Amino acid sequence: xxxxxxxxxxxxxxxxxxxxxxxxxxxxxxxxxxxxxxxxxxxxxxxxxxxxxxxxxxxxxxxxxxxxxxxxxxxxxxxxxxxxxxxxxxxxxxxxxxxxxxxxxxxxxxxxxxxxxxxxxxxxxxxxxxxxxxxxxxxxxxxxxxxxxxxxxxxxxxxxxxxxxxxxxxxxxxxxxxxxxxxxxxxxxxxxxxxxxxxxxxxxxxxxxxxxxxxxxxxxxxxxxxxxxxxxxxxxxxxxxxxxxxxxxxxxxxxxxxxxxxxxxxxxxxxxxxxxxxxxxxxxxxxxxxxxxxxxxxxxxxxxxxxxxxxxxxxxxxxxxxxxxxxxxxxxxxxxxxxxxxxxxxxxxxxxxxxxxxxxxxxxxxxxxxxxxxxxxxxxxxxxxxxxxxxxxxxxxxxxxxxxxxxxxxxxxxxxxxxxxxxxxxxxxxxxxxxxxxxxxxxxxxxxxxxxxxxxxxxxxxxxxxxxxxxx
Numbered sequence: 509x510x511x512x513x514x515x516x517x518x519x520x521x522x523x524x525x526x527x528x529x530x531x532x533x534x535x536x537x538x539x540x541x542x543x544x545x546x547x548x549x550x551x552x553x554x555x556x557x558x559x560x561x562x563x564x565x566x567x568x569x570x571x572x573x574x575x576x577x578x579x580x581x582x583x584x585x586x587x588x589x590x591x592x593x594x595x596x597x598x599x600x601x602x603x604x605x606x607x608x609x610x611x612x613x614x615x616x617x618x619x620x621x622x623x624x625x626x627x628x629x630x631x632x633x634x635x636x637x638x639x640x641x642x643x644x645x646x647x648x649x650x651x652x653x654x655x656x657x658x659x660x661x662x663x664x665x666x667x668x669x670x671x672x673x674x675x676x677x678x679x680x681x682x683x684x685x686x687x688x689x690x691x692x693x694x695x696x697x698x699x700x701x702x703x704x705x706x707x708x709x710x711x712x713x714x715x716x717x718x719x720x721x722x723x724x725x726x727x728x729x730x731x732x733x734x735x736x737x738x739x740x741x742x743x744x745x746x747x748x749x750x751x752x753x754x755x756x757x758x759x760x761x762x763x764x765x766x767x768x769x770x771x772x773x774x775x776x777x778x779x780x781x782x783x784x785x786x787x788x789x790x791x792x793x794x795x796x797x798x799x800x801x802x803x804x805x806x807x808x809x810x811x812x813x814x815x816x817x818x819x820x821x822x823x824x825x826x827x828x829x830x831x832x833x834x835x836x837x838x839x840x841x842x843x844x845x846x847x848x849x850x851x852x853x854x855x856x857x858x859x860x861x862x863x864x865x866x867x868x869x870x871x872x873x874x875x876x877x878x879x880x881x882x883x884x885x886x887x888x889x890x891x892x893x894x895x896x897x898x899x900x901x902x903x904x905x906x907x908x909x910x911x912x913x914x915x916x917x918x919x920x921x922x923x924x925x926x927x928x929x930x931x932x933x934x935x936x937x938x939x940x941x942x943x944x945x946x947x948x949x950x951x952x953x954x955x956x957x958x959x960x961x962x963x964x965x966x967x968x969x970x971x972x973x974x975x976x977x978x979x980x
Contacts, residue, residue, distance in 0.1 A: 512707050527540070528691050542662050585645060588644040589641060635669070684769065702757045702760050706758035708964055709753060724915070726740065741886075773791060773793050844887060
């Protein structure tokens with residue numbers, strides 16, 4: 509069930525009304541929301557419900573055992589981590605591991621033939637697995653206490669963020685679940701703004717760019733010139749941002765209408781002045797998750813320079829693998845890890861020599877942003893390409909393909925410019941606009957929203973494609 513569909517609109521209307529009618533009955537509300545979330549998740553494939561329920565029961569059993577001190581906490585959290593990662597590895601990486609093992613054995617001169625199973629990837633498994641891991645690890649670290657089983661079940665299955673994030677931690681969601689929510693305190697203007705902006709990003713920007721240049725240039729790069737491929741690459745940079753941030757915006761807006769506040773997931777990532785700055789702005793809930801549950805436990809930057817570089821590289825390699833079961837994703841993570849290492853190394857050398865930080869002049873900031881955007885865009889080639897051969901073909905053609913412009917249209921350039929330029933709009937300007945919008949009568953707000961939805965429908969392509977991050 510996709511957000512920008514009539515089916516979801518009907519589903520959410522029922523859930524919204526039922527949620528606020530049952531708000532004064534906490535237990536009934538929880539059962540209602542759990543049933544709605546399971547229905548939402550099972551809409552893709554009802555068999556996935558058993559996996560989500562099994563993950564809920566397993567992690568809650570471990571959390572309860574830790575709280576009751578039935579066993580030492582360390583073995584219990586190790587069981588939880590191993591169990592969650594084993595399930596994720598089986599469903600998401602089994603085929604990847606098998607084919608990699610077969611290829612490696614053939615290069616070594618012998619062959620193995622393990623069974624290759626046809627496993628359906630459960631939608632959203634990476635997201636709810638990471639949420640479950642954060643829950644049990646935070647209990648082990650004594651940062652939170654185990655929630656009642658029904659509360660934890662609602663937290664793990666809560667439908668707005670279930671399929672593609674944001675990755676909401678128990679410490680962020682569970683306290684809100686225990687507090688009464690008042691519909692009169694809901695910032696409906698901001699919620700509808702986020703939903704509207706998300707729909708516009710997805711339908712008008714992301715799907716338009718995908719269908720008009722991205723898909724064809726990455727599928728057959730040999731047909732296009734260098735200039736067309738460069739525009740296609742920039743278009744994909746905008747597409748993946750618009751597509752993923754659209755889902756996050758809609759999820760945050762839908763949750764807010766139900767009385768919950770989610771953490772932001774994007775903060776103008778293409779305005780970043782470095783790769784480190786980019787990862788502070790891109791998929792922020794995943795970046796913080798990798799920092800808190802992987803990078804810092806590995807030692808962070810507390811050791812020598814070599815240890816810090818190792819930790820950075822391991823974190824980014826595993827972050828790449830989290831995105832998909834392919835060596836191209838690992839290579840994509842490795843590229844970002846390499847650039848992070850080089851940035852840290854440059855900073856250390858400057859500090860060792862006692863040199864001050866370079867002045868932040870407008871020209872220097874603009875150059876840093878341009879370099880960062882192009883480094884990120886180059887890495888997206890491996891993220892988007894289904895194989896290394898297609899990625900190298902794209903790069904080779906990008907360097908030698910001439911300057912044809914047949915596939916480039918003013919509408920494409922405008923969509924790319926809007927996708928990038930919108931990230932330079934100051935947050936204060938958005939807040940001021942929302943404040944003025946909130947002062948309008950509800951009828952006027954509704955009329956503006958309706959007109960905007962009609963415009964989105966008219967400007968967007970026919971039909972709505974699945975969100976890119978559903979595959980992760």
